Amino acid sequence: MQVTRLRRLRQNAKLRDWISQTRLSPKDIILPYFVVEGKNIKKEIKSMPGVYHFSIDKLLKDILEAKEIKAILLFGIPKVKDERGSQAYHDESIVQKAIKIIKREFKELIVITDVCLCGYTTSGHCGIVKDKKIVNDETLSVLAKIALSHAQAGADFVAPSAMMDGQVRAIREILDKNGFFDTGILAYSVKYASSFYGPFREALGSAPQFGDRKTYQMDFRNSDEALREIEEDIKEGADIVMVKPALAYLDIIRRAKDRFNVPIAAYNVSGEYALVKFGAKEGIVDEKSIILEILTSIKRAGADLIITYHAREVVGWLRAR
Numbered sequence: 001m002q003v004t005r006l007r008r009l010r011q012n013a014k015l016r017d018w019i020s021q022t023r024l025s026p027k028d029i030i031l032p033y034f035v036v037e038g039k040n041i042k043k044e045i046k047s048m049p050g051v052y053h054f055s056i057d058k059l060l061k062d063i064l065e066a067k068e069i070k071a072i073l074l075f076g077i078p079k080v081k082d083e084r085g086s087q088a089y090h091d092e093s094i095v096q097k098a099i100k101i102i103k104r105e106f107k108e109l110i111v112i113t114d115v116c117l118c119g120y121t122t123s124g125h126c127g128i129v130k131d132k133k134i135v136n137d138e139t140l141s142v143l144a145k146i147a148l149s150h151a152q153a154g155a156d157f158v159a160p161s162a163m164m165d166g167q168v169r170a171i172r173e174i175l176d177k178n179g180f181f182d183t184g185i186l187a188y189s190v191k192y193a194s195s196f197y198g199p200f201r202e203a204l205g206s207a208p209q210f211g212d213r214k215t216y217q218m219d220f221r222n223s224d225e226a227l228r229e230i231e232e233d234i235k236e237g238a239d240i241v242m243v244k245p246a247l248a249y250l251d252i253i254r255r256a257k258d259r260f261n262v263p264i265a266a267y268n269v270s271g272e273y274a275l276v277k278f279g280a281k282e283g284i285v286d287e288k289s290i291i292l293e294i295l296t297s298i299k300r301a302g303a304d305l306i307i308t309y310h311a312r313e314v315v316g317w318l319r320a321r
């Protein structure tokens, strides 16, 4: 049989590269960081090799080395937790301190902050708990307070991840009321209740102390619902919408991309990361090629931005090409 035209072009490496349709670029990549109180701390997270708890001084050093990184996403680990997660919105809390110093040292870096309660509440849930239930409306004002405190510290974008209804509106309102019109919202619009978050919960110490997150995060059997969540968030004022996790949800990313005309972000989450890392350690897969394949696939599915713990190594590889 005659080879097809496609096959002919594919045989030539130069042409293959020339007609390729998806190109990962450093500007697509967002690097997540976990910040802790203290000094001189860089402690590896057991279930996420290559990912660390950083004190602010060490974090600055790491950012300095990660030159090609354009944007980071900050998670804070507070010294104490309480029922209402009050350490989350204190202006001298860990994330707020980190933002101020990072913004002073790295003016060009885009700083995004996670806005949620799960790392700050004793319950480990993303909202205020009453009688073993997560109460939506009471949580909104707390999320808004957290977002405002991040904006005041200098965050470029706040990223609400609590999956409370109305969280984007509540945050947009408080930001505007206080003059933070230019602070953007990256909404975790589509966040599935997922087993892929396991390692992250170890990193943040945020595993729910009772029940699970299925009463507020999405059911992975559903897809149409994802589009409704995004539609709501855009109406409420989201500038960028996110689908999370990424790899098992490429179909959702594609549907979102086809339907909406806002930038789409995807979160290549901790479980996706850990499986690749441990698989590579065991020699089962080739680390570099599998990471590039995964991230390029997420981009091909329609993601404009990708949050990934592989960020540092990936931008290095992209520069070397």
Ligand code: PBG
Residues within 6 Å of the ligand: 114, 116, 118, 126, 161, 162, 196, 197, 198, 199, 200, 201, 206, 213, 268, 269, 270, 271
């Ligand atoms: C918290 C939050 C979670 C992640 C980001 N923000 C976890 C959760 O819902 O338990 C997961 C990130 C990851 O797994 O890498 N609201």
